[in-house]
Structures are given as structure tokens and as C-alpha cells.
Amino acid sequence: MTKFDIAGTTAIVTGAGRGFGRGVATALVGAGAHVIGVARGGAQLDDVGAQLGARFTAVCADAADTATAIELIDRYRPGVIVLAAGAAPRMGRLVEQTWESFSENWNVDVAQAFAWIRHALQRPLAPGSTVVAFSSGAAVNGSPLSGGYAGAKSTVRFIADYAAGESDQAGLGINVVSVLPQLTPATDLGAAAVAAYAAAAGVNPDTFVASRGAVLVPEQVGKAILEILAAPQRRAYLLGAEGPTQLP
Numbered sequence: 001m002t003k004f005d006i007a008g009t010t011a012i013v014t015g016a017g018r019g020f021g022r023g024v025a026t027a028l029v030g031a032g033a034h035v036i037g038v039a040r041g042g043a044q045l046d047d048v049g050a051q052l053g054a055r056f057t058a059v060c061a062d063a064a065d066t067a068t069a070i071e072l073i074d075r076y077r078p079g080v081i082v083l084a085a086g087a088a089p090r091m092g093r094l095v096e097q098t099w100e101s102f103s104e105n106w107n108v109d110v111a112q113a114f115a116w117i118r119h120a121l122q123r124p125l126a127p128g129s130t131v132v133a134f135s136s137g138a139a140v141n142g143s144p145l146s147g148g149y150a151g152a153k154s155t156v157r158f159i160a161d162y163a164a165g166e167s168d169q170a171g172l173g174i175n176v177v178s179v180l181p182q183l184t185p186a187t188d189l190g191a192a193a194v195a196a197y198a199a200a201a202g203v204n205p206d207t208f209v210a211s212r213g214a215v216l217v218p219e220q221v222g223k224a225i226l227e228i229l230a231a232p233q234r235r236a237y238l239l240g241a242e243g244p245t246q247l248p
């Protein structure tokens, strides 16, 4: 696989309104890509557009809807897709969950990975294209206070692995990668999880964060995704403040 040239590429980034997705959209535009940014909330996307200018196109849509995946892949034929949208899990012990809350990340994060990755292979995207799916460090470590989140994120990683194997087998040349970020208070979703784990440990969030080392921020996630897109071999990576670490 030759080094991927991001300049001039069309990239779709879901969850581009804030958090990691916004960090990835910013990094990709900075590297010369045209980014189609997807989220449900128009105001946050407008804010991103005002920052990034003409190389950012906002699309207000539900990324977990199969119709969104099909329409945007068919319309833009992207060289890169980054699936950074994800539902914020209801934080609470198992007995505090309902099946509705427990299954939410399956209905959003897993549904999104399934719909986009499946259509990327079926279409298929051009050889050399890459799909990056956001899993989580929780897929390895578990997350007892966030219901079905860790299991859903583990399934996102499995879907990416299966698709990478199918791409290899069919000679499609499509890279499918999962990334597993560490927990961080630097995004809305992460801050809620940090607050819950800090409360369960009987400490304040700052003390909890300080006990876990350097904090991962969206700018580092954007930079890490650029590194991964340029890497010759890609499959699954842990993402921490020190950069991406390839998993076996």
C-alpha cells in the first residue's frame, strides 16, 4: 500500500459537530481534504463550518440511519470515512439501566458501523480508501457504569476486523480500521463518564483525571487519524495522549 495522499481527497466525518469528530474534521481540512461533516445538530456544524471555511460541507443527518450512509457514500464517493459519531451512554450501574438505555449504543454506534462499512464494501469504495470506526478503550477494559457501551464498542471493532478481512479476500484494497481512544474529560461524552466514575470512587473529577495521566484532547485525535491514514499497515489502534499504538 503506498502512502495515502490526503490533499484533494473527499472525506466524510460523522460526529463532526464537536468532540473527537470535530478534531478529526479540523485535522483533515488542515491536511488539504474536503470534509463532509455529519451530525444531527445544525448549530454546532455551522460553527465548525465558520471555523473551517469552504473545504467543510455540513450535512444534518442521523449517521445511524442506513439511508444516510448509502446516500452520502453514493453522492460523494469518499476516499476516507471516519465514523466518530456515537451516543452518550446513560451512566449508571446495571440495576439502574433499562433495556432501552442499555441498548442505545447498539442502536447508534453499532448500527452506524454496520451500515457504513457494509455499504463501503458493497459499493465498493475505490482501492486505497480507508474507513476508520471509533471503538473505545472500554472495548478492552469494560465499562461497568455505562450499560451496553463497552460491548457495543467491542462489536464496532469486530465489524471493522471482519470487513478488513473481506476486503483483503475480495482484493478490494479498502482499509478498515478501528480506533480505541482512552477516556478523556475533554469532550461532552467523556466528561459525563469521568464524572460518574469519579463519583463512584468518591473523588472529584479533577482528582480522578489526575490519577490517570496525560489527558487526550480532540486535536491529538485528529493528528492520530492523519498518522493512521498515512500508515502502511492499519487494523486497530489504542489512542492516548502519546499518540496511536497499534494493537496486535
Ligand SMILES: NC(=O)c1ccc[n+]([C@@H]2O[C@H](COP(=O)([O-])OP(=O)(O)OC[C@H]3O[C@@H](n4cnc5c(N)ncnc54)[C@H](OP(=O)(O)O)[C@@H]3O)[C@@H](O)[C@H]2O)c1
Residues within 6 Å of the ligand: 014, 015, 016, 017, 018, 019, 020, 021, 038, 039, 040, 041, 042, 044, 061, 062, 063, 064, 083, 084, 085, 086, 087, 088, 108, 109, 134, 135, 136, 137, 138, 180, 181, 182, 183, 184, 185, 187, 188, 189, 190, 191
Ligand atoms: N470521549 C471519550 O472519552 C471517548 C473515549 C472512547 C471512545 N469515544 C468515542 O469517540 C466517539 C466520539 O466521542 P466524543 O467524546 O467526541 O463525543 P461527543 O463530544 O458527545 O460528540 C459526539 C458527536 O457525534 C454526533 N452524533 C451523536 N449521535 C449522532 C447520530 N445518531 N448521527 C449523527 N451524529 C451524531 C454529535 O452531534 P449531534 O448530537 O448534534 O448529532 C456530536 O457531534 C464516540 O464514538 C465515542 O464513543 C469517546
